[in-house]
Amino acid sequence: MTSTIDLPFMQLFLTNILFILILVRGIYFRYSGNRETLFGLLMFGSGVFLVTFFLHNVDMSMGFAFGLFAVFSMLRYRTESLNIKDMTYLFLVIVMSLMAAVSKLPIMHLIMVNSILCFIAAIAETKLLAAHLYEKSVNYENIENIRPENHHKLLADLQERIGLDVVSVKIGNVDLLKDVAELTVYYRTQNVIQQTQNQDNLPPTYNGLVKQENGGS
Template sequence: MDIFNLTFSDSFPLMIVRFIILILVTWAIVHKLYYRKSHRRDFYFSFMLMSVAIFFLVYFMIFELEDLKTKTSIGIGIGLFGIFSIMRYRTDAMPVREMTYMFIIIALSVINAIANNVSLVELLLTNTLIFSIIWICECRLKQAAFKLVQYDRIDLITPDKHNEMKADLTERLGIDVLHVEVGSVDFIRDMAMLKVYYSATASDSDLQQRLQLSKEDKKQFT
């Protein structure tokens, strides 16, 4: 094999086209669907670069295996997909929504990388269908955020006063309270831990990440 060969393979132009399709679809999913609600720049950065890295990794690995007349390229590609799909960021817990988007980004990267025998029309249709399904789910499923609240009126935590407690929380928090779950109760301090669900907008969808109690505060109720 001549490592100084400067010519391009016959499949290189098609690979570039598939890569462009992947980047456009990934950007549309991350920017138009994910980032519009979450406003998490860290995951925006990770999803885009992960898509690029996985595409080229899978493509060149399969290309090399096919060049060596190996029949295990698809199996290794699927195995690589499984490895990346269970990957977790150990420095911080990843929310379920972010894990779902990460799985979709990985799936798109692998699909576009191994689609050697698929026409561009079929590839475009597949990417469009995936984007459309995500868009429908994001538009139709109402988003409900929550935050933990230390509540000082334990006289309202009984089931018969649930509506009165919701009205009190709505007035004091200034949000549209949908549902309230009562957790630990401290009768000595007259405090209760509440999980308050409310209607979230695009601007405050990240309240769950920023307004939860600290671990030290939660320990008082465990």
């Protein structure tokens, strides 16, 4: 028995696309503003649904099955590492696509399950669970301030120079020859999405700090 493009297929496909859009466009993109990841999640979910739907009834040899698994195992974002939040959304997209393709749930039950997943994701993105913190990677040249006794000076200097409500700082590699330290700054802001979307228009340096915006949680 093989799957065909018929009315049930279109219902499942459109339902899957609808809820992936709700998840990644209505929830994920609203808080992250990352258009590239939005595109990747949408296309990844569509591809998983189509491949799974058309192949789950096909008799496959063990070698072909392992080969298919190997192909999927290579579908990793090797050029840019995914943070835990992005990987969680990727996992939810795969779950939704697999349920739509092979679960055999009635369409109304599938809608209910997907609605519950989207609701949980929406609640998790709010401040009901925890306050939002975002991170910025910077190269900091005033390494005297990274000493434990100067921690308050470090926070005050970063707040003044980058204009953000800095909450905490994690110190990475320290180059004593160049007097430069790699810092990860955690901060609160109300304009994270706008800053992320305008990131490409920012100058490469700002008051001695090399800036790179990253969404956090």
